[in-house]
Amino acid sequence: MTPPVELRTLVLGGTRSGKSRHAEELLEGLPCDAAVRYLATGRRIPGDTDWDARIAAHAARRPAHWTTEEVVGTELATALARPGPVLVDDLATWLTGVLDDAGTWAAPVVPAGVDAAVDGLVSAVAAAPGPLVLVSAETGLGVVPDTRAGRLFRDRLGELNAAVARVCDDVVLVVAGRALALPPGGTAGTPAVAPAPVTEVPAAETPEPEVPAAGIAATEVADPAGDVAGTPAGVPGAVVPATGAAAGAVAGAAPTPDSVSESDVEIVPVTVGRPDSRSRREAVALVDGLAMPTGGLGRLGELGVWLASCQGVCPPQAPVRARVLLLAADHGIAANGVSAYPPEVSAVRATAAAAGRLPVTVAARAAGATVRVVDVGLVSGAEGAEPGWLVAHGTGRIDREDALDGERATTAWLTGRRLADAEIDAGADLLIPATLAVGVTTPAATLVAAVTGAEPVAVVGRASGIDDRAWMRKAVAIRDALRRARPHLRDPLALLRTVGGTDLIVLAGFLARAAERKVPAVLDGLAVGAAALLADELAPGAKDWWVAAQPSTEPAATLVLEHLSLVPLLDLAVRTEDGTAAVTALPLLVTAARLLAETGTARDTGVVPGDVTAAAGAGR
Incomplete structure (x- = not known):
């Protein structure tokens, strides 16, 4: 029996796990006149016969009335705005192309265009008319070299998967050909259990920092932009108390509510929001426009960009x-x-x-x-x-x-x-x-x-x-x-x-x-x-x-x-x-x-590259 498809579904899995086949099965259950648009993100590599064979095998098993569109970079977000049903296979390959196009592997910092492309894709997924099924490789279930480039790809893919999952209605993990539906609204380490009863603490006794009650929805932790919400559930390593007896406070620290004992609390991993991507992009553009040669500030420029993203303001203080x-x-x-x-x-x-x-x-x-x-x-x-x-x-x-x-x-x-x-x-x-x-x-x-x-x-x-x-x-x-x-x-x-x-x-x-x-x-x-x-x-x-x-x-x-x-x-x-x-x-x-x-821009100061044939010493 073909499983039902939600409006937006993310299918995750490792190499050869059967994730693509499961994604196709989700859409095969639609009425026969529904022409599914298959958005292929893999780029053909001249001379790579094995890759060509994989593409052909995928195409051969799809129904004849499906259409195939090869999309790269920002073309994917544009394609998602058109009516569905749509199947995207896959996000990991799409991200690789985005990183390649931006010259990320050799760049000292990830170019702003990468963040812009990812943010644009997530917004497009959230607004897609659907039904929409997206396939992606789950981080850690594939071979990734332990190099700077490998770690960068791993980190970016994990962030992309998490961002897309937050705007999807259903997330499925495929292991050995078997699909496991993941709990809705889950965050790393958050158990999918019913909330435990918590004794209410009068406002006058509420400590700082606040200890969150058990069962607060993990979906309150972060918004799609990556900013941590100002809720108790957004605390990294959130302290989720079980029902229990009175607590003994740590000397010199804010006391725990009387209904919670520190011996009873459970430390639950909770994802932290990333530094502000918009401020980071603005800072990268600012550095590129300063009165200096391209990349002239080196690591100092990277530090300034990092500070801007952490502070959420450009230029940074x-x-x-x-x-x-x-x-x-x-x-x-x-x-x-x-x-x-x-x-x-x-x-x-x-x-x-x-x-x-x-x-x-x-x-x-x-x-x-x-x-x-x-x-x-x-x-x-x-x-x-x-x-x-x-x-x-x-x-x-x-x-x-x-x-x-x-x-x-x-x-x-x-x-x-x-x-x-x-x-x-x-x-x-x-x-x-x-x-x-x-x-x-x-x-x-x-x-x-x-x-x-x-x-x-x-x-x-x-x-x-x-x-x-x-x-x-x-x-x-x-x-x-x-x-x-x-x-x-x-x-x-x-x-x-x-x-x-x-x-x-x-x-x-x-x-x-x-x-x-x-x-x-x-x-x-x-x-x-x-x-x-x-x-x-x-x-x-x-x-x-x-x-x-x-x-x-x-x-x-x-x-x-x-x-x-x-x-x-x-x-x-x-x-x-x-x-x-x-x-x-x-x-x-x-x-x-x-x-x-405080550095002037090239436009304001007139410090701009000139004709290489200019008279010697003119720029000294």
Whole structure:
């Protein structure tokens, strides 16, 4: 029996999954006089006989009264405006052509034309008269090379599929020839279950940030343009409480409603909206029109475009309220001699930071940034560090036991989010988080290996300057911790709880919440990078709100940058791992914003290319 077709249906699947055949079956059930318009997006490649054979096989099985139109680029959106029924096969091939035509693979930033084409297609799908069936490859179910181009294609395809799914009436996943209807209105990680009852909290007792009630529709998370809606459901890693007893509030943080216990909440991944595409396109056009050679600003131009998209305004404003958050915590694994420093130096570093004596605090003064030192997990505290955000006194040894229990892990995640809220509510327009913990690169490297699939020896570095014997102890600790992590590879928070640490979970919550609130952050060091990896798992899309300060000497940090597709701003070989390089990059961000805002245009200044045969020296 032919399944019914909705007004707009998206059919997803991997290579040779049967997705195209299922899409055709959806439209074969229409009246026989319905001439389906088949929009083919694949481009013929001269000399590729295998590709020609695939095209012929697809054409042969379609009914004779169907018509075929080969469309590329913006032609697809135009074709969708004409009456249906229509079958589009497929979006992944269409996107490849758009990226090719724009010269994306060699461009330092994705050209504005790509965003314009994608936005135009999504709008055309939403307005299509229908019936309309679209086929696309699901990200991760096909062969994509682990290169910059491969990661760019993967990310863009995932974003395209999600945007189209939001404007479709039905989404189907085809696996091994079998079609699975996906729940309506779903977002990554959102369970399709009936809402649980939630005890109403009087308005006067409602905390900030608000904890969302269970069962809020995931369709409220983001609009088709990618902007996160201002609803509780739009919180990355949204806290979905179960019905339960009274809560114990985190010290120094906003309390949880009396009807919710932090031990009962469930962390649910929720997609973060992308930076504003319209402002980005305007900024790209602005840079192209400045009084300089094409591409003359290099990475500074890219930074200015990124700032404009994050701020949603062009030209961008220079960051003037940068805030550095330094977390103090202890790790149980540090007692195993994996660092050049003894465990108690974590508290010593926190005290020195509070006194303004660490490199990061000196650099912050020079850059005009303010610094906050917070104790989230020291065993005995530290003079000058804020104690009101303490989650736990140290952690377990991750090679033998979990770093934290489930309740403290949830509390750490919430604490990071509340710290982000506190900084942003105080006016921060750029955030730089870091940790001062001794031994933190051991759990951080373990997390990176768990997420990326790297072998233990591929992530072990010298960090604080350890000798060969300490390096071997560290490698063994990471190996044993990674074995303990394997049952939790698909659960980011469980990974953090098992082989992470208090500061790493707080950092992840901090970065996810900052992205949800559309405040950019600068990443620096392996620990922050590892936390960012997990934050992007719990808040997909958060990485678009971050920029990397520099490459690290730690091999695991290189894997982080590759996984998040981030290109460092500097390469100063700074090894402090405390945010010093990120603070050093602040003047670059300020300069990038001012270059876009204050540089004259070629038209206004008359600085335009001339005849190459002009007299020598005329342009000097």
